[in-house]
Amino acid sequence: MIPLFDYQRQWRERQSEIMDTIQRVLNSGQLILGAEGRAFEGAMANLIGMDHAVGVNSGTDALVLALRVLGVKPGDGVITVPNTAVPTAAAIRLCGARPVFVDVEPDTLLMDVEQLKKLNTQGCKAIIPVHLHGLMVDMDPLLAFARARGLAVIEDCAQALGSFYKGRPAGSFGAISCFSFYPTKNLGAYGDGGLCTTRDAGLAKALRQQRMYGFDETPIAQVDGLNSRLDELQAGILNLKLKYFDADMQKRQSLAQRYLEKLDGRRLQLPTRPAGRTHSWHIFAVRSPFRQELKEKLAARDIITGVHYATPLHRMPAYQDLGYEAGDLPVAEKAAAELLSLPLFPEFTHEEQDKVIDTLHEALPR
Incomplete structure (x- = not known):
C-alpha cells in the first residue's frame, strides 16, 4: 500500500531522538509553558523573520486568537475563500463574526484580488488569505486592497511553512499570521499544535494573554480569554523536527x-x-x-x-x-x-x- 501520508516512517527513522526528547520533557517537571515552548517560539520567530511567535493549541485556535486580538466582534465580516479547510471559517464563526467568501484565481486557486474589488466590504473588519497547498497568495495587491479599506490581514499559513513570496516567507506579511502543526503538515507534531507570528509587541502580549484565560502577570483575568497553549511535549518534538x-x-x-x-x-x-x-x-x-x-x-x-x-x-x-x-x-x-x-x-x-x-x-x- 502506498499511503497519501505516513508519519510512522519518520517516527521509525527518528524514534531514538524523539523518545529522548519526550523523556527530557517529562523529567523537567514542566509540561505547560516551559523552556521547550519558549525555545520553539524563538526558533519559529527566527525562521519566519518576525519579532514574536506565540505557541497555541492548534491552527484553529491560532486563527481564533488572531481575530480576537485584532478586534473582530460579533457581526463583523471577515473575508476569506471557500476552498479551504473548515477551520478557516469555523474560527470566524467562533468569534461571532460572519465569513464573507470571495472566489479564487483559475490557475492558482488562490484568493482573486480582482474578485475582491467587486465585494461590498462595508462591515468587514479583516481578511484571511489562505496559502493553499504550499503556494502563497499574490500578497502585494492583496495588502494594497486591505490597506485601502482598513482591513486587518491575517495570513492562514497552515499549509505554507517553507513557502516564499518575492523572497519573503509565509507568515511575514500579516498583522498576525497563523500556523498549524497538525501531523500531516510540513512541520508536524504528534498531535495538535499551532502558532501565531507578529511584529507587534502589543499584539504578541495580547495573544499570550488570550491563550491563558486572559491573565496578566498574575492569575487574574483582565479580558475574556481561552485555554489554548502549545504543550511542552509537542513543542519539544517540534524543536527536534526543526533541525530536519x-x-x-x-x-x-x-x-x-x-x-x-x-x-x-x-x-x-x-x-x-x-x-x-x-x-x-x-x-x-x-x-x-x-x-x-x-x-x-x-x-x-x-x-x-x-x-x-x-x-x-x-x-x-x-x-x-x-x-x-x-x-x-x-x-x-x-x-x-x-x-x-x-x-x-x-x-x-x-x-x-x-x-x-x-x-x-x-x-x-x-
Whole structure:
C-alpha cells in the first residue's frame, strides 16, 4: 500500500531522538509553558523573520486568537475563500463574526484580488488569505486592497511553512499570521499544535494573554480569554523536527519536480508556480474532470490519494445561512470537483512515486 501520508516512517527513522526528547520533557517537571515552548517560539520567530511567535493549541485556535486580538466582534465580516479547510471559517464563526467568501484565481486557486474589488466590504473588519497547498497568495495587491479599506490581514499559513513570496516567507506579511502543526503538515507534531507570528509587541502580549484565560502577570483575568497553549511535549518534538526541516523541504521539492517532469504532457492539469513564488508542496494536487476514475484506478494499484476539498465551504450545511447558492463562486466550485491529491511526503520513495506515475500514464495516454 502506498499511503497519501505516513508519519510512522519518520517516527521509525527518528524514534531514538524523539523518545529522548519526550523523556527530557517529562523529567523537567514542566509540561505547560516551559523552556521547550519558549525555545520553539524563538526558533519559529527566527525562521519566519518576525519579532514574536506565540505557541497555541492548534491552527484553529491560532486563527481564533488572531481575530480576537485584532478586534473582530460579533457581526463583523471577515473575508476569506471557500476552498479551504473548515477551520478557516469555523474560527470566524467562533468569534461571532460572519465569513464573507470571495472566489479564487483559475490557475492558482488562490484568493482573486480582482474578485475582491467587486465585494461590498462595508462591515468587514479583516481578511484571511489562505496559502493553499504550499503556494502563497499574490500578497502585494492583496495588502494594497486591505490597506485601502482598513482591513486587518491575517495570513492562514497552515499549509505554507517553507513557502516564499518575492523572497519573503509565509507568515511575514500579516498583522498576525497563523500556523498549524497538525501531523500531516510540513512541520508536524504528534498531535495538535499551532502558532501565531507578529511584529507587534502589543499584539504578541495580547495573544499570550488570550491563550491563558486572559491573565496578566498574575492569575487574574483582565479580558475574556481561552485555554489554548502549545504543550511542552509537542513543542519539544517540534524543536527536534526543526533541525530536519530544510532537508525535508528539499525532499519535497525534489519529489514535486519529478511529478512535474514525468506527468507533463498528460491530460492532467498540474500545479502552477507563478514567478516570484516558492512552492513548499504541502500537497501535490492535480486537476482532472475524470477525478473519480483516476482515483479508482490508483486505488486498484494500492495507491491512496486524497481530495482537498471536495465541498466548498459555502455549499456546506453549516454555512447555508450565509445565503450563497450553487454557482456563486464558480471557480472554486469547479476546482472542488476536479482536484486530486497525490502522495508526497519526505519519506516517499522514488520507486513508490514511479508506480504512481506509471499508473497515471496508463490511465491518461498522451
